[in-house]
Amino acid sequence: MKLLSRLYIALILFFLYAPVAVMIVFSFNSSSSVWVFEGFSTKWYEGLVYDTTMLTALEHTLIVAVLSALISTVLGTAAAVGILAIRKKVASSLVMSMTNIPMMNADIVTGISLMLLFIFMGNLLGLNESLGFITVLAAHITFNLPYVILSVMPKLRQTDANLVDAAMDLGCTPFKAFFKVILPSISTGIATGAIMAFTLSLDDFVISYFTCGKYQTLPIVIYNMTKKSVTPDTYALSTIIFFVVFLLLIFYNMLQSKSEKQASARKGRAK
Amino acid sequence: MKRILSVLICFALLAISLCGCGYEYHDLNLRAKYTRAFEGTEITVYNWGEYISDGADGTIDVNREFEKLTGIKVNYLTFESNETMYSQVKNGGVKYDIIIPSDYMIQRLIKENELQKIDTSKLSNYDLIDEQYKSVYFDKKNEYTVPYNVGMVGIIYNPKLVGEVEHSWNVLWDKKYKDKVLNFNNPRDAFMSAQMLLGLDLNSTNLKDWDKAANKLKKGKANLQSYVMDEVYGKMETGEAAIAPYYAGDYLTMVETNPDLKFFYPKEGTNIFIDSICIPKNAKNVEAAMLYIDFLLEPDIATANAEYIGYASPNTAVINNEDYYYYQNEILYPSEENMPKVQYYHDIDDKIRIYYETLWVQVKLY
Amino acid sequence: MNKKSFGNQLLAAPHVVWSVLFIVVPLFIMLYFAFTNADGGFTLENIQQIGLYKKAFGISILYAAIATVITLLLAYPMAYFMTKVNISSQRMLMMIVMIPMWMNFLIRTYSWITILANTGLINTFLGKLGIEPLKLINTPGAVILGMVYDFIPYMILPIYSVMSKIDKSLLEASEDLGSNAFNKFRRVILPLSRPGIISGITMVFVPSVSTFYISQKLGGNKTMLVGDVIEYFFNAGPDYYNVASAISMVLMIMILVCMVIMNRFSDDDSEGVII
Numbered sequence: 001m002k003l004l005s006r007l008y009i010a011l012i013l014f015f016l017y018a019p020v021a022v023m024i025v026f027s028f029n030s031s032s033s034v035w036v037f038e039g040f041s042t043k044w045y046e047g048l049v050y051d052t053t054m055l056t057a058l059e060h061t062l063i064v065a066v067l068s069a070l071i072s073t074v075l076g077t078a079a080a081v082g083i084l085a086i087r088k089k090v091a092s093s094l095v096m097s098m099t100n101i102p103m104m105n106a107d108i109v110t111g112i113s114l115m116l117l118f119i120f121m122g123n124l125l126g127l128n129e130s131l132g133f134i135t136v137l138a139a140h141i142t143f144n145l146p147y148v149i150l151s152v153m154p155k156l157r158q159t160d161a162n163l164v165d166a167a168m169d170l171g172c173t174p175f176k177a178f179f180k181v182i183l184p185s186i187s188t189g190i191a192t193g194a195i196m197a198f199t200l201s202l203d204d205f206v207i208s209y210f211t212c213g214k215y216q217t218l219p220i221v222i223y224n225m226t227k228k229s230v231t232p233d234t235y236a237l238s239t240i241i242f243f244v245v246f247l248l249l250i251f252y253n254m255l256q257s258k259s260e261k262q263a264s265a266r267k268g269r270a271k
Numbered sequence: 272m273k274r275i276l277s278v279l280i281c282f283a284l285l286a287i288s289l290c291g292c293g294y295e296y297h298d299l300n301l302r303a304k305y306t307r308a309f310e311g312t313e314i315t316v317y318n319w320g321e322y323i324s325d326g327a328d329g330t331i332d333v334n335r336e337f338e339k340l341t342g343i344k345v346n347y348l349t350f351e352s353n354e355t356m357y358s359q360v361k362n363g364g365v366k367y368d369i370i371i372p373s374d375y376m377i378q379r380l381i382k383e384n385e386l387q388k389i390d391t392s393k394l395s396n397y398d399l400i401d402e403q404y405k406s407v408y409f410d411k412k413n414e415y416t417v418p419y420n421v422g423m424v425g426i427i428y429n430p431k432l433v434g435e436v437e438h439s440w441n442v443l444w445d446k447k448y449k450d451k452v453l454n455f456n457n458p459r460d461a462f463m464s465a466q467m468l469l470g471l472d473l474n475s476t477n478l479k480d481w482d483k484a485a486n487k488l489k490k491g492k493a494n495l496q497s498y499v500m501d502e503v504y505g506k507m508e509t510g511e512a513a514i515a516p517y518y519a520g521d522y523l524t525m526v527e528t529n530p531d532l533k534f535f536y537p538k539e540g541t542n543i544f545i546d547s548i549c550i551p552k553n554a555k556n557v558e559a560a561m562l563y564i565d566f567l568l569e570p571d572i573a574t575a576n577a578e579y580i581g582y583a584s585p586n587t588a589v590i591n592n593e594d595y596y597y598y599q600n601e602i603l604y605p606s607e608e609n610m611p612k613v614q615y616y617h618d619i620d621d622k623i624r625i626y627y628e629t630l631w632v633q634v635k636l637y
Numbered sequence: 638m639n640k641k642s643f644g645n646q647l648l649a650a651p652h653v654v655w656s657v658l659f660i661v662v663p664l665f666i667m668l669y670f671a672f673t674n675a676d677g678g679f680t681l682e683n684i685q686q687i688g689l690y691k692k693a694f695g696i697s698i699l700y701a702a703i704a705t706v707i708t709l710l711l712a713y714p715m716a717y718f719m720t721k722v723n724i725s726s727q728r729m730l731m732m733i734v735m736i737p738m739w740m741n742f743l744i745r746t747y748s749w750i751t752i753l754a755n756t757g758l759i760n761t762f763l764g765k766l767g768i769e770p771l772k773l774i775n776t777p778g779a780v781i782l783g784m785v786y787d788f789i790p791y792m793i794l795p796i797y798s799v800m801s802k803i804d805k806s807l808l809e810a811s812e813d814l815g816s817n818a819f820n821k822f823r824r825v826i827l828p829l830s831r832p833g834i835i836s837g838i839t840m841v842f843v844p845s846v847s848t849f850y851i852s853q854k855l856g857g858n859k860t861m862l863v864g865d866v867i868e869y870f871f872n873a874g875p876d877y878y879n880v881a882s883a884i885s886m887v888l889m890i891m892i893l894v895c896m897v898i899m900n901r902f903s904d905d906d907s908e909g910v911i912i
Binding site: 050224 | 504
């Protein structure tokens with residue numbers, strides 16, 4: 001049974017990683033084909049440095065990902081606190097359902113509705129260009145928000161409301177109480193939300209496709225490339241991204257297990 | 272801590288993007304004078320994919336050379352069909368300074384007042400354009416366009432996989448080649464293949480003609496491996512597919528990779544097109560755009576482009592240049608006796624156009 | 638106290654304004670487009686035209702449903718077995734399942750072409766063994782495979798996260814009460830993992846039914862899913878914004894109905910089981 005389950009896990013992982021392996025192998029192809037492997041070469045990696053389209057797109061992607069993650073984290077954390085404070089059940093569930101729409105809806109519908117809005121507003125305001133950096137950023141913040149709120153909210157629920165009262169009784173202003181008491185206890189939720197927002201934004205294709213105008217992000221450029229004959233340079237870039245993510249996750253995992261060990265050690269001592 | 276991690280990813284990736292650029296600039300002999308008066312401004316160019324020399328393998332990077340020469344930043348974007356280009360120009364999401372559509376789409380843009388006039392007297396290199404490509408039907412007075420490329424559609428095949436084939440559009444429908452055949456993934460060109468075979472007018476205003484062509488396409492669908500645009504390169508070069516209609520110039524690029532490939536113009540006739548440079552009505556940086564057009568017409572640049580793209584050039588400085596790689600190439604510049612029967616696409620009225628563009632979805636869903 | 642809570646409520650205000658502006662208003666604009674013609678007059682023509690595309694809806698639902706079922710069948714044992722290994726391997730496995738999600742899905746999909754093509758890896762291998770090449774690419778099977786592949790982590794992770802929280806003592810109790818392995822699974826594990834299954838199904842079905850890239854790359858453009866039809870029309874120009882909005886609207890309603898049905902199955906309010 002144990003062997004069988006190991007085998008099954010291995011099979012699924014093989015399925016998950018076969019295309020990734022193909023990508024990595026062909027990023028080292030010496031010919032420009034992604035079909036026939038002709039020899040080993042790192043020229044596609046070297047060539048990346050010259051590819052201004054791809055590098056500009058990478059820059060765009062990172063700018064949008066960082067900004068949208070930051071803004072949606074701030075907006076979303078505030079919103080989570082606010083929504084929990086709403087007493088009327090109807091009002092809070094209304095806000096929550098509205099928040100969840102982009103998460104539930106198909107990306108293509110979200111993307112198109114936003115595009116229609118931006119074009120409509122652009123015409124209304126007589127803007128020269130209605131699509132660009134601002135619109136793609138706004139779109140990313142919009143689809144990031146529910147994920148941030150949903151990561152922060154459970155942590156917030158766990159926080160003892162009496163703690164805030166206690167802090168205020170001891171002379172904290174509500175503002176200070178928030179930063180001294182609530183924020184530390186929900187920080188893991190905030191961090192999870194921020195990371196999730198960052199990665200979602202990094203990887204988004206469909207919504208950016210309809211809202212980015214000429215501010216093209218990396219997935220859009222990759223999409224345009226796969227419309228032509230894909231050359232191994234796209235694979236090379238993806239391989240680099242893959243390894244950066246891979247290393248970071250391992251690093252993150254190590255940190256987490258370390259902090260867990262410390263936590264349990266502390267608990268042990270307290271006993 | 273976790274947030275620091277995400278910032279770390281950014282730095283790691285940014286580090287890749289910051290380590291320099293190693294393009295070597297070429298020595299260009301320029302006919303026109305280029306002012307640096309527009310230094311620091313930018314223009315947005317919207318062109319077909321794979322339709323400019325981009326510096327790969329030691330070729331000239333046209334946009335970069337232009338940027339160095341004039342200090343104008345080129346924002347270069349690509350499209351894959353006239354229809355996509357039209358949609359982007361129309362919806363006003365982005366303002367372009369230069370677009371390079373095909374004939375029938377230019378006719379439509381002019382009709383809808385989307386283009387501005389180009390004062391060709393201000394272009395020092397305009398005299399290089401071959402007379403036979405001036406005053407074409409969509410711009411009889413040469414007010415709006417400067418020809419960029421000329422091309423015809425033909426059929427590429429791989430004799431190693433299918434032997435010799437009949438020089439007719441019928442090969443796409445021939446059951447012998449089931450699953451080895453490709454067709455265009457855009458309505459106008461795909462309909463053309465059927466219209467030619469059925470002997471219909473490419474610009475018919477009779478809805479029934481379009482129905483007939485659509486039915487023909489539906490019948491041929493089971494035979495097809497897939498509908499493609501530029502994916503055709505990979506598929507024909509590797510032998511994944513054996514027969515595909517595509518633009519003649521692209522055949523010349525493919526045959527460099529796969530020398531087995533052969534090419535013919537179908538006996539029923541085919542489509543000829545001119546892709547021309549235009550300036551949209553609401554362009555932001557017209558004077559810089561004019562410089563860019565002049566630059567594209569420079570003999571050195573036009574030759575680099577013609578060699579990179581492989582399409583026929585309307586530029587006499589290219590056509591008459593004996594060092595030009597495709598000098599007197601029979602496929603690009605067929606002599607009179609080898610010239611196929613050709614027809615231009617025209618812009619058909621909106622009702623017909625919407626009819627066949629919708630019909631295309633029905634063909635795909637069939 | 639009331640004053641403080643009012644102040645806190647205000648914190649939600651920026652978010653509410655943002656959501657109204659970028660979520661609710663756009664949907665109403667889409668609705669407006671769906672019910673007007675090019676000149677802005679009210680019409681039902683766009684809605685009537687949808688009949689022309691019923692096949693696109695049909696195959697989208699069919700493919701997405703098949704893909705969801707396959708994904709569930711593959712993911713469920715995976716999630717179950719994952720809970721069986723020791724804790725640190727569990728975390729490692731979860732990470733390994735998640736990593737492909739960080740990679741661009743366009744590239745992941747595209748590399749399947751290299752594997753499935755007539756001259757691709759599988760057929761080259763078969764050719765070496767002297768077996769006739771199989772027709773793998775440009776088939777409905779390839780499209781469904783693409784959906785399964787792209788979205789399977791969204792099925793594994795929620796099921797795993799629910800299963801790993803199942804109280805071990807419940808399992809022991811059922812054993813003590815004489816359940817065999819099958820009954821233990823049917824009576825305890827399956828019902829308790831239901832919220833994970835439900836959220837997995839939604840997270841696979843919704844992107845599958847509305848995708849527009851997978852069918853183009855792996856299906857050879859030979860058919861159109863709803864997403865492809867919508868994309869085609871939006872790329873064909875403003876003439877089609879009305880009909881494309883109508884199709885999008887129907888797609889949205891369809892997804893909504895599916896969600897409501899799915900939620901019926903998850904009676905307990907397991908709020909937001911997200912990865």
